[in-house]
Amino acid sequence: MRERKFLSGNHAVAYAVKYIQPEVIAAYPITPQSSIVEKISQFVANREVDADFIRVESEHAALSACYGAACAGCRVFTATSSQGLAYMAEMLPYVSGSRFPMVMPVVNRSMAAPWTIWGDQQDAISQRDTGWIQLFVENAQEAFDTCLQAYRLAEDPAVLTPVMVNLDGFVLSHTEELVDLPAPEEVQAFLPPYQAKYAVDFTNPTTFCFGATPEVFAEYKYHQQAAMEAARQKITDLAVEFEQLFGRNHGGLIKEYSCEDADYILVTLGSFTGTARTAAQKLRAMGKKVGVLKVRSFRPFPAHEVARVLANTKAFGVLDRNYSYGNEGALFTEIKASLYDCAVRPPGLNFIGGLGGRDIRLDEFEAMFTKLEQAAGEPGTVKAVNFIGLR
Amino acid sequence: MTVALPSAPHLPNPNRPITTGSWRTFRPVLDHEKCNLCLLCWVYCADGAMKRSEEAVMVDLEFCKGCGICAKECHKDAIDMVEEG
Ligand code: SF4
Numbered sequence: 194m195r196e197r198k199f200l201s202g203n204h205a206v207a208y209a210v211k212y213i214q215p216e217v218i219a220a221y222p223i224t225p226q227s228s229i230v231e232k233i234s235q236f237v238a239n240r241e242v243d244a245d246f247i248r249v250e251s252e253h254a255a256l257s258a259c260y261g262a263a264c265a266g267c268r269v270f271t272a273t274s275s276q277g278l279a280y281m282a283e284m285l286p287y288v289s290g291s292r293f294p295m296v297m298p299v300v301n302r303s304m305a306a307p308w309t310i311w312g313d314q315q316d317a318i319s320q321r322d323t324g325w326i327q328l329f330v331e332n333a334q335e336a337f338d339t340c341l342q343a344y345r346l347a348e349d350p351a352v353l354t355p356v357m358v359n360l361d362g363f364v365l366s367h368t369e370e371l372v373d374l375p376a377p378e379e380v381q382a383f384l385p386p387y388q389a390k391y392a393v394d395f396t397n398p399t400t401f402c403f404g405a406t407p408e409v410f411a412e413y414k415y416h417q418q419a420a421m422e423a424a425r426q427k428i429t430d431l432a433v434e435f436e437q438l439f440g441r442n443h444g445g446l447i448k449e450y451s452c453e454d455a456d457y458i459l460v461t462l463g464s465f466t467g468t469a470r471t472a473a474q475k476l477r478a479m480g481k482k483v484g485v486l487k488v489r490s491f492r493p494f495p496a497h498e499v500a501r502v503l504a505n506t507k508a509f510g511v512l513d514r515n516y517s518y519g520n521e522g523a524l525f526t527e528i529k530a531s532l533y534d535c536a537v538r539p540p541g542l543n544f545i546g547g548l549g550g551r552d553i554r555l556d557e558f559e560a561m562f563t564k565l566e567q568a569a570g571e572p573g574t575v576k577a578v579n580f581i582g583l584r
Numbered sequence: 585m586t587v588a589l590p591s592a593p594h595l596p597n598p599n600r601p602i603t604t605g606s607w608r609t610f611r612p613v614l615d616h617e618k619c620n621l622c623l624l625c626w627v628y629c630a631d632g633a634m635k636r637s638e639e640a641v642m643v644d645l646e647f648c649k650g651c652g653i654c655a656k657e658c659h660k661d662a663i664d665m666v667e668e669g
């Protein structure tokens with residue numbers, strides 16, 4: 194039976210785990226992630242989730258334990274945030290390089306120093322090149338739905354790559370909204386039990402993750418990139434299949450909002466997409482041709498899709514809740530690169546905002562669109578970084 | 585390359601195309617007269633290069649990287665590390 198519950202983003206993730214039924218969960222608490230694994234440990238204690246819950250001494254150990262369990266052929270789950278993700282950094286490419294499917298929600302939080310528990314996306318962006326698929330969600334419902342999709346994606350034989358499901362700290366993790374929960378049998382049809390392709394088997398001994406010499410190392414990296422390419426189509430297909438079964442589509446690699454005829458488009462990642470859309474809606478009502486492009490998949494990066502949407506704009510803006518120090522916002526760099534092959538490249542502006550939990554108000558989004566109007570007609574891409582609401 | 589590589593770095597045993605024998609500078613040479621088949625060398629060899637049977641232990645030179653642990657651990661002084669020619 195389908196039901197509807199009032200859930201925080203974190204509890205939406207925990208409920209998703211109830212449907213997913215991983216066999217091993219290993220996690221270490223960290224704000225703002227903690228309430229995910231707290232809720233899950235309650236489910237495990239109540240036998241609503243039939244998993245071994247390993248209470249580890251660190252995030253490095255959490256991902257290592259998941260790695261070991263994945264080696265044994267189990268479906269595994271962990272979740273983290275910020276400094277915890279950084280502490281896992283060594284294990285991230287171990288998991289992706291070993292091609293163990295795994296799903297890890299990352300509740301995005303800033304990186305110290307200065308120390309803070311508030312949100313931005315510096316943590317996940319800093320781990321961009323660890324070989325994990327990185328999806329970003331904009332609300333609790335999408336967090337729930339994306340966790341289900343992420344397991345299908347990660348476990349696909351052509352993909353076999355771990356997935357980070359990123360949800361913004363506090364804005365999503367600690368605010369509640371109505372979340373539609375499917376019937377368990379619907380999810381069982383969408384996500385069948387996991388059959389590991391590589392697993393410990395005493396009758397067929399295997400050497401796991403052997404030390405590679407220069408003769409073979411590059412080939413494994415080539416396979417990893419091929420898997421990322423396969424994931425592109427899979428992410429798009431899963432969004433369609435999910436919509437057919439559950440009636441919701443949060444986008445595949447991207448999600449457009451009134452982009453079709455838009456002269457000015459703002460590109461977003463994560464929860465601020467909602468506010469950007471409200472601003473666009475308001476400006477549309479005033480006759481302005483504006484749109485919002487949500488990037489849902491940061492890795493694999495949807496370069497072709499982005500180019501298609503932005504190529505005919507008069508100007509585009511990119512909102513980054515991160516900074517690649519010494520350059521600009523990481524998303525801006527990638528969006529610009531996507532437009533390299535366009536005959537005429539529209540001018541672009543980079544907006545940096547929402548760092549360390551700072552809010553971005555509706556009027557500030559409207560001001561971004563005004564800035565885009567002013568940038569129209571400038572030749573090529575304007576390298577201009579604008580800090581939103583800087584004091 | 586003796587076998588096609590799978591897409592992940594996990595290989596079925598014993599078809600390991602990656603060998604470590606070429607790393608060796610010193611080769612363990614066994615004196616079967618002294619050896620009492622205690623299997624300490626088999627236990628300690630970090631490469632699984634020491635092979636055991638009912639009659640004797642044998643070094644798999646495709647994998648032995650010449651670390652000398654076996655010679656150090658052997659209580660019977662039955663293993664000599666001899667420089668490769
Ligand atoms: S020298 Fe080292 S690698 Fe070779 S058999 Fe002895 S312990 Fe094993």
Ligand code: SF4
Nearest residue numbers: 619620622623625658
């Ligand atoms: S440790 Fe020495 S005595 Fe024991 S089995 Fe090995 S070679 Fe023989």
